[in-house]
Amino acid sequence: MGNEAGEWIIHGVKWNDPKCIQDVDEAVEYINRVGFLPLFKNEIPGFSLEERTVAEYW
Template sequence: MDWLYSAADLEQAVLKTGFLPFFQSDIPEFSIEEFTPAEYWFADGVDGPWEWKSPVAGFPQTPLPGFQPCRCMGAS
């Protein structure tokens, strides 16, 4: 996987893998944390993974084949 520098990079990584944990785990090289440069974490004036995750998780720009939006809990 390539380094993540933007929400678009994160979205492509999630689409490629199908799932990508935010933090490092027992599975090496399989997290947003491991593929985001340190200077993007909690830096003033720089969007980083905390800012990228919401748009990517909630509003995919390129849905997976067969993707259907959730209509749960009264959402329309």
């Protein structure tokens, strides 16, 4: 999540993006496979729930 010009912005993906997590079960499966998943964007590109879900659903 970034603050751009005083407005908080969620950085997400499109619904049809292959890396998009579309439901809780997919999130749990991914987290179990990887070990953990930060909620928000960080120094590692693409390694957050924010960057693997559709922004409009936050």
